[in-house]
Amino acid sequence: MKRKKRDCVAQSDRTGGEETEPPGQVPVAICEPPPPIRRMESSPNQLSPGHSPASRFRKSVSNLFKSERSAAFAACFFPNSKASNWNDWRWQLRNRVRTPAELKRMIRAAPEEEAALSNPERRFPFAITPYYASLIDSDDPQQPLRRCVVPCTAEGLHGPGEEEDPLGEDGQSPAPGLVHRYPDRVLFLVTDFCSTYCRYCTRSRMVGHGGPGRNDVQTWQRALDYIERTPSVRDVLISGGDPLTLRDEQLEWLLSRLRRIPHVQILRIGSKVPAVLPQRITPTLTRMLRKYHPLWMSLHFTHPDEVTPETTEACERLADAGIPLGSQTVLLRGVNDDIDTMRRLFHGLMMARVRPYYLYQCDPIVGSTHFRTSVQKGLEILEGLRGHTTGYAVPHYVIDAPGGGGKIALVPNAVLGREGRNLLLRNYQGHTCRYPDVI
Ligand code: SF4
Numbered sequence: 001m002k003r004k005k006r007d008c009v010a011q012s013d014r015t016g017g018e019e020t021e022p023p024g025q026v027p028v029a030i031c032e033p034p035p036p037i038r039r040m041e042s043s044p045n046q047l048s049p050g051h052s053p054a055s056r057f058r059k060s061v062s063n064l065f066k067s068e069r070s071a072a073f074a075a076c077f078f079p080n081s082k083a084s085n086w087n088d089w090r091w092q093l094r095n096r097v098r099t100p101a102e103l104k105r106m107i108r109a110a111p112e113e114e115a116a117l118s119n120p121e122r123r124f125p126f127a128i129t130p131y132y133a134s135l136i137d138s139d140d141p142q143q144p145l146r147r148c149v150v151p152c153t154a155e156g157l158h159g160p161g162e163e164e165d166p167l168g169e170d171g172q173s174p175a176p177g178l179v180h181r182y183p184d185r186v187l188f189l190v191t192d193f194c195s196t197y198c199r200y201c202t203r204s205r206m207v208g209h210g211g212p213g214r215n216d217v218q219t220w221q222r223a224l225d226y227i228e229r230t231p232s233v234r235d236v237l238i239s240g241g242d243p244l245t246l247r248d249e250q251l252e253w254l255l256s257r258l259r260r261i262p263h264v265q266i267l268r269i270g271s272k273v274p275a276v277l278p279q280r281i282t283p284t285l286t287r288m289l290r291k292y293h294p295l296w297m298s299l300h301f302t303h304p305d306e307v308t309p310e311t312t313e314a315c316e317r318l319a320d321a322g323i324p325l326g327s328q329t330v331l332l333r334g335v336n337d338d339i340d341t342m343r344r345l346f347h348g349l350m351m352a353r354v355r356p357y358y359l360y361q362c363d364p365i366v367g368s369t370h371f372r373t374s375v376q377k378g379l380e381i382l383e384g385l386r387g388h389t390t391g392y393a394v395p396h397y398v399i400d401a402p403g404g405g406g407k408i409a410l411v412p413n414a415v416l417g418r419e420g421r422n423l424l425l426r427n428y429q430g431h432t433c434r435y436p437d438v439i
Pocket residue numbers: 193194196197198200201202203204207240241242271272300
């Protein structure tokens with residue numbers, strides 16, 4: 001990824017004291033207001049090479065998540081932080097970019113971003129981890145990663161057919177935080193908190209709003225009670241918000257309660273954390289997770305620029321813990337809606353031991369028009385991948401049907417017709433092939 005040199009418009013550091021672990025046992029919400037920003041006087045760009053904060057940061061960086069990009073960014077915007085701060089996921093959460101003023105220190109806001117950031121009516125909060133902010137282009141408002149996390153005025157428009165809850169999840173909820181749509185599995189929304197908010201989020205109606213009773217043990221218990229008294233449920237997908245933003249003991253509390261239910265065979269976790277907060281994937285976490293197999297993970301990735309050395313390391317740790325990893329990608333206009341970008345993303349994920357699993361047509365949430373492509377575009381991308389690369393790198397392309405109809409898989413039409421007993425098929429090169437069908 002080509003990166004432009006950043007100007008340090010201003011600097012701040014909020015390293016402060018370490019967050020103390022909240023008391024164990026009882027799960028609580030993790031979100032805390034950030035400490036105040038302390039502005040610094042000098043600019044690291046004025047320092048001589050070799051004596052810059054970036055070089056000092058690099059010298060002390062651990063072997064786990066070393067990257068020139070992170071070092072330069074941290075030196076610029078968090079000059080008093082150490083590598084151990086940067087590599088601490090709790091530090092990353094405490095120092096999330098959450099206000100327009102913080103963000104505008106790091107990027108030159110375009111008019112449509114500026115207007116959205118200063119709009120008090122903005123319905124969906126924004127937050128970006130320092131790590132993910134280090135991947136954002138400070139000058140280009142069209143950079144794919146920037147478009148995914150920085151608000152713009154288009155998300156305030158209500159397009160035709162768009163709804164707050166297009167998948168009808170609220171109508172298929174037998175208990176708070178639980179969605180029971182398919183016969184043998186449930187979606188368990190255990191938190192409304194994410195470390196970084198995606199502007200196209202299907203659950204923007206509920207995530208990041210600090211809604212009542214989402215993250216507390218009483219609410220979780222009501223969902224667990226429903227699962228326990230419903231023997232048809234053999235598979236539980238833990239999602240949110242992002243469940244990997246819970247503390248280890250909170251997550252273990254949930255996993256252990258679910259494992260006690262005899263008919264629950266499969267546990268799955270849906271998360272974007274490896275892409276936006278890879279520091280969260282600690283050896284302690286993976287040691288805990290491996291106790292609850294069979295445990296699978298669906299990881300949310302959008303663009304090949306997210307597949308960094310840090311993210312790859314995080315995915316490898318999960319894979320080494322025996323967790324099968326699949327990816328979920330939303331098809332987004334101007335972000336990943338071309339064959340080359342998708343191919344690079346899926347190849348990068350396979351190198352990180354993540355199997356591309358689902359490519360989603362963007363759900364028609366309110367304010368998503370600028371992100372949505374035609375379905376034909378998705379089919380073209382699928383056609384450009386299938387046969388041209390390994391089938392492992394070709395995900396299922398699905399529409400999550402509005403109104404709660406569930407996922408519907410779409411494939412380019414390969415059946416051209418019949419010729420006597422032969423089925424006429426179109427191969428990946430566009431050639432017609434004949435298969436002697438059994439009639
Ligand atoms: S990580 Fe998932 S739940 Fe959180 S904002 Fe992004 S899409 Fe929504």
